[in-house]
Amino acid sequence: MSENRKELLKKYFRGRKALGEEGLWYDKKKSTMKEKLLNKLEKEVINCRRCPLGNQRINACFGSGDYSSKLMFVGEGPGYNEDHQGEVFVGRAGKLLKKIIKGVFGLDKNQVYITNIVKCHPMKDPSVPEKRGNDRPPTTQESETCIGYLYSQIDIIKPEVVVTLGSPASKTLLDSTVGITKLRGKVYEKTLGNSRVKIVPTYHPAYLLRSPSKKEETFKDTKLIKGLL
Numbered sequence: 001m002s003e004n005r006k007e008l009l010k011k012y013f014r015g016r017k018a019l020g021e022e023g024l025w026y027d028k029k030k031s032t033m034k035e036k037l038l039n040k041l042e043k044e045v046i047n048c049r050r051c052p053l054g055n056q057r058i059n060a061c062f063g064s065g066d067y068s069s070k071l072m073f074v075g076e077g078p079g080y081n082e083d084h085q086g087e088v089f090v091g092r093a094g095k096l097l098k099k100i101i102k103g104v105f106g107l108d109k110n111q112v113y114i115t116n117i118v119k120c121h122p123m124k125d126p127s128v129p130e131k132r133g134n135d136r137p138p139t140t141q142e143s144e145t146c147i148g149y150l151y152s153q154i155d156i157i158k159p160e161v162v163v164t165l166g167s168p169a170s171k172t173l174l175d176s177t178v179g180i181t182k183l184r185g186k187v188y189e190k191t192l193g194n195s196r197v198k199i200v201p202t203y204h205p206a207y208l209l210r211s212p213s214k215k216e217e218t219f220k221d222t223k224l225i226k227g228l229l
């Protein structure tokens with residue numbers, strides 16, 4: 001690039017800054033592009049019938065939050081509340097997750113990105129989606145069928161750190177048979193989709209509600225995550 005062109009660009013950006021424009025124009029262009037790609041992907045998920053869960057659920061739950069965030073949380077799949085509201089982590093476990101995100105990172109839920117391995121509610125008895133206590137973890141086949149959507153989300157959002165919540169999400173993304181107690185507390189580097197990310201497994205907030213004594217270990221994990229950002 002010629003010196004003259006560089007000077008012109010610098011002048012342009014100084015002018016934008018003076019007008020209160022925060023990022024560079026191409027940052028805005030990039031985030032509009034991310035939004036467009038994610039909206040398109042979400043429509044695909046809403047219409048997806050690749051596995052039986054697509055015909056059983058009430059609402060697909062794509063994921064939500066800041067699509068420019070460095071931090072992504074991944075749970076196993078929507079539960080009863082999520083299925084009814086069409087949004088991830090809105091039940092009791094979600095409220096605890098929100099509290100952890102605020103308490104540890106000082107961020108609101110919508111300042112990080114949150115999603116799941118599968119986008120539709122896995123039910124023990126799919127004939128009664130209105131029944132409470134009907135949740136189950138996704139099967140390996142359901143996870144494998146759906147995982148492409150998560151990889152696409154990762155490729156678009158490009159988080160630096162992916163926090164897997166609980167055994168099913170951690171085992172799936174780390175391609176491991178080891179349980180969460182052994183997996184947690186460490187940082188793993190892996191390529192998911194086409195993106196190199198750091199993965200930190202920790203306990204699922206629903207498990208923390210049942211076993212509050214595990215909060216101490218979770219706090220250690222969150223400190224580890226904070227150190228990576």
Ligand code: URA
Nearest residue numbers: 075076077078088089
């Ligand atoms: N548990 C999950 O794993 N995901 C949700 O969205 C809600 C509860």
